[in-house]
Amino acid sequence: MTIVLARNSPTEVVASSVDAHGELLGEATVLPFDRLAGFVAEREGAPEPERWVWSDSSRWYGDLLNAGVRVRRCHDLRLSHAILRNSTLTAHTAFARAEPTAWDQPVEPPSAHVAPVHSTLFDLGETMASGRSAAREDSAAEYRHQLQALSEVPDAGRLRLLLAAESVGALIAAEMRHAGLPWRTEVHDALLTAELGPRVPYGTRPARLEELAGRIRGILGDQSVNPDSPPNVLKALNRAGLMITSTNRWELAEYSHPVIEPLLEYKKRARLLTANGWTWMDQWIIDERFHPDYVPGGAATGRWATSGGGALQLPKQIRAAVTADPGWKLVVADAAQLEPRILAALSADTAMAAAGRGTDMYAGIVASGVVESREHAKVAMLGAMYGATTGESGRLMPKLTRAYPRAIRLVEQAARAGERGEHVTSWLGRSSPAPGADWQEAQRLASQPGASAAEESRARSRARDWGRFTRNFVVQGSAAEWALCWMGEIRNGLRAIEQRSSTPPGRLATASGAVFESLPHLVFFLHDEIIVHTPEEHAEEVAQTVTEAAAFAGRLLFRDFPVDFPLGIAVVDRYSEAK
DNA sequence: GGTCTATGCCAC
DNA sequence: AAACGTGGCATAGACC
Known part of the structure; x- marks a missing residue:
């Protein structure tokens, strides 16, 4: 029912079956890292799923996915620890009042310990053993302490739901990173070329920007103006008689002067180049997939953050590059006016x-x-x-x-x-x-x-x-909780579709290590919107699942209070076609 | 050379 | 129209 996984040594894992209080049932199993994936896969094949208890989903699950293994449920000790340590609902417990421990330390940045997306089982032991975190973990003890703290909260139902939602969110974050968002570099490149001119080496200005820079300098009568430097532009504009105090867009827009138009054009296009230009494309798009590092619970409110890749700020300008594979569709859904409804x-x-x-x-x-x-x-x-x-x-x-x-x-x-x-x-x-x-x-x-x-x-x-x-x-925090419940229920619904479909479920590892080759799966999440990538034949079923999951999340949180959570939802080929 | 801050702008 | 919440990130320029 529940198995705690912990590092036992740099090369070994200890797996302990525990009861509802976290107490050990029978003998713990010690196994080398290279047998972990098989151990987990075997138990995931059973009809009654285990709940895996582990320190950090980003590490444990990332490696399992690389080995071609999915899990259904987990309890993420570090994310749960953070919630339980800080919640006013547990403030009276010994757990919240204790001195900080290693569990209060922030997890290492993902780039430091997450294996490359398509690494294989061969790397597993090495990544798990790397760095200062290779020390033996006391995960079983931590789990008992968390359960004890929950037992001291009079009405802990909500808190238990929050920990479950936070944990399934961590699974989904790892799965989405693993699968990646389908990305057509050809489309992206065409968009960049249309806005900026043909690709040029890093550090040089594309033709369209060079032309705009020339116009700006000509109008200001100053060949030394660098449009990439706000202080430099500000001084030049002041010399030209524009008494502005900042070069931000809306302040510039309030003035009428021939230089404003080319300057705003320049800024808009330069932003595209630096934030999501060819350099970004080369760095973040691998085999036509965007693999951002999500950070569940990264914001104080419980919203996710991201680390690298800027998935929180994919500009609408380039969303046409998010394109379903041939024979596949994107199901794009966002919760309408989520926060006021919350x-x-x-x-x-x-x-x-x-x-x-x-x-x-x-x-x-x-x-x-x-x-x-x-x-x-x-x-x-x-x-x-x-x-x-x-x-x-x-x-x-x-x-x-x-x-x-x-x-x-x-x-x-x-x-x-x-x-x-x-x-x-x-x-x-x-x-x-x-x-x-x-x-x-x-x-x-x-x-x-x-x-x-x-x-x-x-x-x-x-x-x-x-x-x-x-x-x-x-x-915002409660809306983030709704969104986690929504997404967790979508994940359940997608698994049900998978099991109804003729495609054999279960272990689907391919040569590249990708687990999600042939079935509907979540590929993107942004506060109140999700994208599912699905074979065309399942698209309508997926859309219905996503819609029903929203209603489910509303009931899960607010029971029979009569509040609706309608979605904007579309089945499309490109992200840009939604809404 | 590296680190840090301010600026500006992208998303919800 | 305006300066009100949560984030990430690239760049310039000051600083060490």
Whole structure:
């Protein structure tokens, strides 16, 4: 049922079957690394799946995938540890109050220990044994401590769900990295050539940029202007009589001068070149697949981060390069207005949930007569969740507060708590970190008798900053939990499709080591959207699975509270065709 | 040479 | 229209 895997020595693993309290059942098995994949595969073949307990999914599972082995369930000790150490729900336990241990250390950056995507079993022992982390692990003890902490929480259902969701997220992150996002370098190159001119060696300007740079210099009458240097451009513009203080896009756009147009053009195209140009393509696209390093729980709110490759910021400009293989489709889905819907559920604001009954919550808010336009509804909602005080959004707040008092009260209370330096907690139990030492120091200085006006003002400003963070934390963090549950359920549904289909399931290793050659699989995740790459014959079934999973996630988190989670969903050949 | 910060902009 | 949340990343330029 549950097996703890731990490094026993630089070349060995110990596998221990444990009971519901984490206590050892029978004898532990010691095996060399090169037998681990077979050991796991054999047990995954059984009808009743094991739950594998291990230190870091990125390491253990990355290597298993490279060896052609998938697992169904795991408990990621490091991710769970971070949640349990910091949650207000466990704050009273010995687990949370203990001195920090090795489990509180951040995991090594993935690049340092994750094997190349297509490495083989041959590398397994070496990567597992590499670096300072080759020390013996006390994973079984850590697992017992975590279970003990959970047993001391009166109503731990949500927290248990959070740990399960976080752990399945870690499996999915490793699987997506392994499979990669289908990428057509030919399409990417054509887009770059159209925007920039033909490819040139690194460090030289493509023709289109060179031409724009020439125009900019000509208009300014200064051949020394370097459009890649903001300070240099700023000085040149000031000399030309444009009294701007920054060269950012929206400030430039406010002036009318012949140089503005070519300058904005230059910046836009130069950004494409440096961020997602040929250098990026060479580095990150391997065999027509993009393999980013996802970092589950990388943001304080529980959102994922990424490390390398910039998967969080794939510009819309190049999304046409994300293309399904011949005979395959992309199922692209995003949750419509996820965060406001989450807020409605968190606060049990039935009026706000009712406005979201259709597919467009902002339209629903307009239809309820709260504001006059969809744009107003959107700006006001975002402002409420981000803590806007000025401008359009600030002006609309009173209307929103009148219509949805419960929802607004929830975010306001979260903001006030943050301003006092307190923790706030997401729906399933992830808590915000404490503000840093310099924040505390600023507050302390301002509260002393002789504090200067500047100190008081600084402290108030810092307090409000932290309040905006905690205000957003409860919504963003709970939305991230919904997204994990959604994706976990999609993964279950895809496995069901796999088992219904005629393609033989199970171990599907190919010469390249790829596990996912012939079946629908997740290939991309970005906060509230997913992409599944699927054989065309399964595309409609996949779309239905993804849609049902959204409803499932809503029920899993909020039971019978009447809040909908509609999706924008499309079956397409290219990512750019969705929406 | 390397490290660090500021800038600007991409995504949700 | 404007400066309000979470991130990553490339570059220039200051600094060691």
